[in-house]
Every structure is written in C-alpha cells, then in structure tokens.
Amino acid sequence: MSxxxxxxxxxxxxxxxxxxxxxxxxxxxxxxxxxxxGPNGAGKSTLGFALMGNPRYEVTEGEILFNxxxxxxxxxxxxxxxxxxxxxxxxxxxxxxxxxxxIRSAIEQRTGKRPLLFKFRKExxxxxxxxHIERSYxxxxxxxxxxxGEKKKAEILQLHMLAPSLAILDETxxxxxxxxxxxxxxxxxxxxxxxxxxxxxxxxxAKILExxxxxxxxxxxxxxxxxxxxxxxxxQIGSEGFAAFEGSI
Amino acid sequence: xxxxxxxxxxxxxKNIEKTQVADIDRSIYDIRNDGADDYRFDAxxxxxxVERLSREKNDPDWMREFRLRSLEIYNRLEVPDWGPDIxxxxxxxxxxxxxxxxxxxxxxxxxxxEEIRDTFTQLGIxxxxxxxxxxxxAQYDSELVxxxxxxxxxxxxxxxxxxxxxxxxxxxxxxxxxxxHLVPPEDHKFAALHGxxxxxxxxxxxxxxxxxxxPLQSYFRLNAKGAGQFEHTLIIVDEGADLHxxxxxxxxxxxxxxxxxxxxxxxxxxxxxxxxxxxxxxxKNMYNLNTKRAIVEEGGKMEWVSGSFGSHVSYLYPMTIxxxxxxxxxxxxxTFAGNGQNLDTGAKVVHTGADTSSYINTKSISxxxxxxxxxxxxxIGREAKRxxxxxxxxxxxxxxISRSDTIPAMEIYTSDADxxxxxxxxxxxxxxxxxxxxxxxxxxxxxxxIVSGFxxxxxxxxxxxxxxxxxxxxxxxxKGSIG
Numbered sequence: 001m002s003x004x005x006x007x008x009x010x011x012x013x014x015x016x017x018x019x020x021x022x023x024x025x026x027x028x029x030x031x032x033x034x035x036x037x038g039p040n041g042a043g044k045s046t047l048g049f050a051l052m053g054n055p056r057y058e059v060t061e062g063e064i065l066f067n068x069x070x071x072x073x074x075x076x077x078x079x080x081x082x083x084x085x086x087x088x089x090x091x092x093x094x095x096x097x098x099x100x101x102x103i104r105s106a107i108e109q110r111t112g113k114r115p116l117l118f119k120f121r122k123e124x125x126x127x128x129x130x131x132h133i134e135r136s137y138x139x140x141x142x143x144x145x146x147x148x149g150e151k152k153k154a155e156i157l158q159l160h161m162l163a164p165s166l167a168i169l170d171e172t173x174x175x176x177x178x179x180x181x182x183x184x185x186x187x188x189x190x191x192x193x194x195x196x197x198x199x200x201x202x203x204x205x206a207k208i209l210e211x212x213x214x215x216x217x218x219x220x221x222x223x224x225x226x227x228x229x230x231x232x233x234x235x236q237i238g239s240e241g242f243a244a245f246e247g248s249i
Numbered sequence: 250x251x252x253x254x255x256x257x258x259x260x261x262x263k264n265i266e267k268t269q270v271a272d273i274d275r276s277i278y279d280i281r282n283d284g285a286d287d288y289r290f291d292a293x294x295x296x297x298x299v300e301r302l303s304r305e306k307n308d309p310d311w312m313r314e315f316r317l318r319s320l321e322i323y324n325r326l327e328v329p330d331w332g333p334d335i336x337x338x339x340x341x342x343x344x345x346x347x348x349x350x351x352x353x354x355x356x357x358x359x360x361x362x363e364e365i366r367d368t369f370t371q372l373g374i375x376x377x378x379x380x381x382x383x384x385x386x387a388q389y390d391s392e393l394v395x396x397x398x399x400x401x402x403x404x405x406x407x408x409x410x411x412x413x414x415x416x417x418x419x420x421x422x423x424x425x426x427x428x429x430h431l432v433p434p435e436d437h438k439f440a441a442l443h444g445x446x447x448x449x450x451x452x453x454x455x456x457x458x459x460x461x462x463x464p465l466q467s468y469f470r471l472n473a474k475g476a477g478q479f480e481h482t483l484i485i486v487d488e489g490a491d492l493h494x495x496x497x498x499x500x501x502x503x504x505x506x507x508x509x510x511x512x513x514x515x516x517x518x519x520x521x522x523x524x525x526x527x528x529x530x531x532x533k534n535m536y537n538l539n540t541k542r543a544i545v546e547e548g549g550k551m552e553w554v555s556g557s558f559g560s561h562v563s564y565l566y567p568m569t570i571x572x573x574x575x576x577x578x579x580x581x582x583x584t585f586a587g588n589g590q591n592l593d594t595g596a597k598v599v600h601t602g603a604d605t606s607s608y609i610n611t612k613s614i615s616x617x618x619x620x621x622x623x624x625x626x627x628x629i630g631r632e633a634k635r636x637x638x639x640x641x642x643x644x645x646x647x648x649x650i651s652r653s654d655t656i657p658a659m660e661i662y663t664s665d666a667d668x669x670x671x672x673x674x675x676x677x678x679x680x681x682x683x684x685x686x687x688x689x690x691x692x693x694x695x696x697x698x699i700v701s702g703f704x705x706x707x708x709x710x711x712x713x714x715x716x717x718x719x720x721x722x723x724x725x726x727x728k729g730s731i732g
Contacts, residue, residue: 054683080689092684096702105698106688141702162688 005030005067005166005198006051012061013043013050020046022223023062028166033192033199033213035234037206038220039242044202045089047220048170051200052086053079066166081110085164087155089171093143099154100124100138103161110162127160130190132183148175156187166198167191173208185211206238219245294340296320299445302346306413306448311425319434319444326438333562333591333620338536343508345446347390347473354411356397365389372499374468381714382495383463384409388480390473391448402461408454409465412481415452424452427483431514431542431570439510439538439564443479447512450480455490455521464493464526464712469511471498471535477508484514486521486549493524495715498531499559506561508536515543515551519573522550528715530722531559533589538564547573547602554710555582557594558722566624568597571605571633578607583707583719586619586651587726595624595656600633609640612704615651616726622654627668629661637667644674645703647696697727 006028013021020043028034038044050057051064053076064072071079094102103124108114121138128135131153143151152172159167169188173181185208191197192213201209209231217233219226219242226245227233236244299320303313328335355361358375369375369387378385384398386409393411402409408420416424434444451467471478486492498509509531517523523543531537537560543551553567569578580596598607613621627638644653655672677699685695701708701723708716 052687056679056683075692076683076686077689077691077695080687086687088684088687092678092681094681094685094699094702096705097698102685102688102698105694106685106690109691109694110689141705158688 003030003067004028004065005032006200007065008047008051008062009065010062011047011050011059011064013046014058014060015046015056019060020057020223021050024220024223024225026218026225028198028200029215030165031196031198032215033201034216034218035209035214036200036202036218036220037204037234037237037242038226039204039246042220043223044204044220045170046223048086048168048200048202051168052076052084077109080162080164083165084168085159085162085166086168087152087159087170087172089174091143091146091151091155093141093146095141095144097142098139099142099157102142103158106158106162124157124161127157131157131160131187133157149177149180152176152184153180153187156184156191159191160187163195164197166200168200168202170202171204172201173203173205181207182211184208188212206234209234221245294320294323294345294442294446298345302446302448305346307417309416309421309425312416315429316445319429319441322434323438323441323445326441328438329564332564332593333622335536335538335562337561338506338508340442342475342505344473344476345479346448347476349389349392349394349472354393354414355395358395361387361395365394368470368472369395369468372468372470372497374466377466377714381463381712382466383407383461384465386411386451386467388449388467388469388478390471390476390478393449393451398465402463402465405459405461406456407459407461408452410452412450412452412483413448420452420454423454423485424483427485427514427516428481429512429514431516431544432512432540436540440512440540443481443510443512443540446477447479447481449478450482450511451484453482453484453492453494455484455486455492457487458489459487460491461493464495466495466497468497469509471507471509471531475505475507477510479509480511482511482513484523484525485516486518486523488519489521490518491522493526493712495712496525496527496529498527498529505534506536507532507534509539509560511539513539513541513567515541517543517545517549517551517576519546520548521546522552524552524554525567526554526711526715528556528711528719529559529563529565533559533561535560536562541565541567542570543568543578544570544572545576545578547576549573549576551576551578552710553578553580553582553596554707555580555594556707556711556719556722557582557584557592558726560592561590563592563594565592565594566597566626568599569607571598571600571607571636572602573605574602575604576602577605580607580609580611581707581710582611583704584611584613584621584623585723585726586613586615586621588617588619591620591622593622593624595622595626597626597628598638599628599630600636600638601630602636603632603634604636605633606637607639609638609642610706611642612707613642613644613653614647614700614703614723615644615653616647618650620652620654622656623672624656624658625670626658627660629663629666629668631662633666634663635665635667636663639669641669641671642673643703644672645700646674646676647700693727697724700727
C-alpha cells in the first residue's frame with residue numbers, strides 16, 4: 001500500500017465566522033496528482049489556504065494529516081518545512097526583496113544550510129531558462145511589476161527550487177495566455193515526473209490538465225465534495241459544466 | 250523552532266556582533282570604560298567654563314571670542330517648543346568637556362591607549378580602515394584619539410585633519426572663513442551651544458579636480474556618562490572634486506541623559522560632488538540635536554544618506570542650499586523608532602539657483618510605541634527658475650501603539666517650479682507574511698525580510714559593509730517582535 005501524503009477528514013473551515021467548507025474528505029497517495037474543480041465560490045481556494053495554514057482560515061472541525069501527522073495547529077512555515085508548498089492564485093508583491101535572495105533564504109530555512117551561491121545560481125539559471133523566465137528577473141523585487149503570467153511562472157520556479165513533496169496549485173492557469181499555459185503545464189509535468197511530487201491542482205479550467213497525468217478528480221460545490229472520480233470526470237465537466245453537479249448535494 | 254533555525258541564528262550572531270542596539274543586549278556598544286577619562290569639566294555652563302575650555306584648547310583669540318559670543322546667544326535663545334519634548338535634558342547636568350586619559354592623538358592604533366583601542370576594535374573601526382577606507386578619524390568623548398590618512402590620498406593633496414589640529418595649522422584662515430558661517434550660532438539654541446563648547450571633529454579639504462576614490466570616515470564615540478559631544482565637521486570639496494565621507498556614531502547606555510550637539514558644515518564648489526553618509530546608532534538615553542548643512546555651487550551635487558536608529562530624542566534635518574545654477578541634491582534617509590524613542594527627522598532644501606533640482610526620499614519605521622516624525626521643507630526662491638523638487642516619504646508602522654507623522658512644508662516663489670510630494674503610511678500585510686511563511690520562512694524572519702525590503706532603497710545607497718550593518722540593525726530591532 002502506498003503511503004498517503006495527505007488525508008483530509010471531515011474538514012470544516014470558516015472565514016470570519018462564515019462556514020465555507022462544510023465537511024470535506026480527500027486522500028492523496030504519494031506521487032499522485034489530484035484535481036479539485038468547482039464553480040466560483042465553492043470553496044476551492046479556501047481548501048488550499050486551510051491546508052497551507054493561512055491563519056484567516058479557521059479549521060472548526062475535522063483533521064488534516066500530512067505524512068500521517070496532524071498539522072491543523074501548525075503554522076504555515078512548519079507545514080512548508082515538512083514538505084508542503086502552495087502556488088498562489090495572486091502571488092504577493094514584496095518590494096525590496098529580490099527573487100533570488102528570497103528563494104535562497106527559503107531554502108536555507110527549509111534545510112538549515114545556506115546554499116552555496118555558485119551552485120544555487122547555476123540551478124536557478126537553468127530552471128529559469130526552462131520556464132522561459134528572463135534571468136534578470138532573479139534580481140528583481142519579488143512579483144513587483146510582474147505580469148500575471150510572470151507571477152505564475154515565478155511560482156512554478158519556486159516549486160522547482162524548493163522541491164516539496166506536496167504542491168497545492170491554486171488556479172495556476174488563471175490569467176495565462178496559451179503559450180504561458182503550455183510552459184507552466186510543462187513545468188508541472190517536470191515536477192510530477194522528475195521529483196515524483198504529489199499534487200493537488202485547484203482549477204476551474206481543464207486546459208492546463210491536457211498534458212498532465214491525473215489520478216483522481218473531485219468536484220466541489222458549496223463547500224462539499226459533490227462528485228469524485230478518475231480523469232474522465234474532467235472531460236465530463238468540460239462538456240457539461242458544473243450545473244450537473246450542483247443539484248447532487 | 251527547529252534546530253536548523255537555531256543554527257542559522259548562531260551564524261547570524263557572528264555578523265551582528267557589532268550592531269547591538271536593543272536595550273536588552275547591546276553588549277558591544279555598551280562597553281563602558283569607567284576609568285577612561287582623566288579630566289572632565291564640572292557639569293553646567295558658564296562664561297568661566299567656556300574660557301577654561303578655550304584656554305585648554307589653546308584657541309586663537311577669534312575663536313575664544315566666538316565661543317563667548319555664542320554663549321551669550323545660547324543664554325538668550327529659547328529651547329525649541331515645536332518638536333519632541335527635551336525637558337529631560339538638563340544642561341546643568343551635562344558635562345561639556347571630557348578628556349580621555351593619555352590624550353594625545355595618534356596615527357597608529359598601537360599607540361592609542363589600550364582600553365580605548367579595544368572599544369574601537371570591537372566596533373570594527375581599525376578593520377574597516379584596513380579594508381575599505383581612505384582615512385579614519387576616531388573621536389572618544391571630546392577628543393580625537395586616532396587620525397590617519399592613506400599616503401596616496403595625502404599625495405593627491407587631500408587634507409583630512411582633526412579639527413583642532415587644523416585650527417593650529419596653515420588652514421586656520423580657511424577655517425576662520427568658513428567656521429559656523431553656514432550654521433551661525435544665532436540659528437537655534439543648540440547651534441549656539443555648539444559654538445560655545447565645540448571640541449574635536451574633522452576638517453577635510455579636497456583640492457580642485459581631485460577625486461577621492463574610497464571613502465573617508467569619522468567615528469564618534471561618546472563614552473563618558475552625563476556628557477555632551479560637540480564635534481565640528483567642516484568639509485570643503487573644491488571645484489570639480491569628488492568625495493564620499495562617512496560618519497558613524499555610538500555610545501553605551503547610561504541612566505542619565507547624554508547630549509550630542511554636533512555641527513556639520515559642507516561646502517560643495519562648482520561641479521563638485523559630495524556624498525555624506527551617516528549611520529547613527531546612539532544609545533537610547535541620548536538627545537541627538539545635531540545640525541547639518543550644505544551649500545552647493547553651480548553644477549555641484551550633494552548627496553545625503555542618513556540612517557537614524559539610536560537616541561532617545563532626535564532633532565535632525567540636514568539642510569541643503571542649492572545656490573549655484575543647475576546644482577542638485579539628493580537625500581535618502583531611514584529612521585527606525587523603537588520603544589521609548591521619539592525621532593523627529595527629515596530634510597530641508599532651499600533652491601536659490603536657476604535650474605536646480607532636489608530629490609528627497611525617506612522611509613520611516615516605528616515599533617513598540619516608538620514615534621517617528623518626518624518633516625520636510627522645500628523653499629524655491631524667486632531666482633530659482635525652472636527648478637524641480639520631489640519629496641517622498643513612506644512610513645511603516647509595525648503595531649498599533651506606534652506612531653508615524655508626516656509634516657511637509659513647501660514655499661514656492663516661482664511660477665514654473667515642478668514640485669511633487671508623496672506620503673504613504675502602511676502596515677505589514679498579513680497576506681505578505683503568510684506568503685513568505687508558506688515557503689518555510691518563520692514569521693519573525695518573514696517580518697524582518699519585509700522590513701528590510703522596505704529599507705532596501707536606502708541600504709542600496711550605502712557601501713556594502715554599511716548596508717550589511719544596517720540590515721543587521723533592522724533584524725536586531727525586529728527580533729522578538731512576535732508574540
């Protein structure tokens with residue numbers, strides 16, 4: 001039996017006392033890719049933030065097990081150091097903090113060792129090249145003045161540099177043009193294949209999934225899983241939309 | 250917190266050593282040398298004390314008269330009532346002159362008395378001199394204890410002397426012509442005080458066309474308890490010349506008030522450039538009432554870089570007079586006010602020449618109930634046609650008990666001036682902290698990174714070693730800010 005990297009049991013999450021998630025269950029096995037789809041406002045991003053540990057999202061009931069350990073009470077940095085990563089739908093701009101020194105500090109905090117500059121730069125350069133990010137962006141302030149596509153590519157760059165065991169990708173395809181979707185999608189596939197990483201891909205658009213292997217799909221409607229199945233569920237949603245699932249809970 | 254983080258903290262500690270500013274642990278800055286002064290004037294101020302000081306210094310007659318005239322002005326002027334409270338400063342209890350033991354200025358560190366040399370070594374001054382400075386002056390209490398300039402810089406004709414030595418040298422006429430002409434004792438009560446009791450400081454003259462490639466630095470250390478430091482800095486950068494001068498200050502903490510009322514006068518001649526950088530890290534019992542002023546001739550450039558971290562109360566507004574046509578001024582500053590600090594800082598510029606331009610860009614951070622006030626004053630006179638001025642101030646408040654105020658003033662007497670002003674007050678966003686934490690960065694580190702980033706445009710203006718020191722100061726101030 002393959003080890004489960006993530007188990008979510010009957011998860012209830014509130015934001016400012018309003019319940020958004022109303023009992024979500026999901027289990028991701030090591031190395032698997034799961035997709036979470038659903039209409040706007042169904043609670044997709046809430047699930048991502050709750051898993052990563054954003055203090056605004058309060059877990060009122062249920063459990064989150066990461067590698068078999070309860071993490072509901074752990075702060076985000078501990079979850080990240082344990083191997084979790086989240087690509088943000090709206091990456092935050094941090095003036096005065098360069099992309100490269102940010103990533104280097106994050107690696108240092110995760111591993112306890114400051115990566116050697118030369119080796120780090122070489123790795124960063126090659127990963128930036130692969131994602132078609134201009135190398136000069138390494139010295140730019142984190143996300144400041146980046147276009148939507150550049151921000152998302154910078155998130156995937158961090159995914160590659162930090163090499164987590166589970167990556168939650170929140171709407172990584174939103175606001176991207178066709179070329180950027182292809183580049184980002186290739187970047188995700190590299191993470192799947194080279195790092196054997198586990199993924200929870202949150203999206204409402206099937207485009208990014210076309211070239212990716214998917215093990216399992218969930219449809220979330222009004223804070224609950226309304227349907228789940230294999231990759232074929234994505235096609236069904238593609239042709240029928242979410243309306244078919246909205247009556248099923 | 251994991252073991253790894255502790256390890257990285259240990260590594261950081263090595264770098265931080267010489268930048269301890271927090272009240273709790275300032276181990277390096279707080280080394281007090283209890284026996285280092287062998288001569289101090291009684292506290293308080295009288296004509297007799299000023300005369301004694303003047304005799305002690307072997308002043309020329311004009312200087313003795315200048316001191317006595319300044320004292321009269323001092324007695325006449327009122328304490329400023331428009332800024333932070335300075336009633337904790339009782340002049341009857343401030344010693345105006347403290348001479349360290351074995352006072353003889355040296356040009357070799359080996360010859361500086363051991364306990365004083367140790368203090369400067371721990372502050373990293375001899376090491377810095379060796380690595381990246383063209384000349385160093387080190388003042389301990391009221392006297393310069395060390396002064397040295399690299400041969401090649403001397404060979405270029407650059408004069409960098411202790412102020413009193415210069416006053417008894419061939420440069421006396423030059424000093425007499427400039428001394429307290431930019432900052433006359435009538436300017437305000439503490440300028441008058443300075444005129445009466447100044448001692449120590451530096452004199453710099455850069456001849457025409459000479460470019461000093463590496464910076465000169467003066468470091469001012471006030472060790473004595475309940476004392477004042479009143480050093481005078483006079484710099485003349487002649488036509489087409491170029492200089493970077495760095496000023497550093499620190500003091501150990503005592504329970505009684507100390508006073509710093511220095512005076513800096515800068516003359517930037519035609520097409521010359523002067524950069525004047527300061528990292529001020531006085532202890533938090535210090536009243537820092539310092540006056541700095543520059544006058545810039547045609548085509549000249551004045552650049553100020555100013556970091557204010559220490560002191561209990563500061564009044565600090567470096568002023569620039571853009572006298573010559575097409576002269577230019579840039580001011581980049583940062584102020585960090587923590588617990589018990591009221592730092593009133595800013596910049597002033599007066600445009601009198603045509604086509605002049607000024608650019609003031611400041612950041613202020615307040616934390617743990619600290620008060621940071623930014624004052625700017627821009628005056629564009631009638632003759633200053635087509636002048637440009639831009640003022641920008643960004644403040645960051647790290648909690649709800651701290652304060653940040655912005656008080657801009659502008660007086661424009663031309664119709665074609667191009668003037669802009671921008672002020673922003675903000676807090677650290679929870680979203681940004683969470684974003685950094687989601688990458689494995691601890692909350693404390695995330696906040697420190699955001700604050701360092703906020704200060705980045707100032708640290709970029711500093712030589713690397715000073716930028717590192719400034720970041721360490723910020724990190725130290727941010728330590729333990731969670732919880």
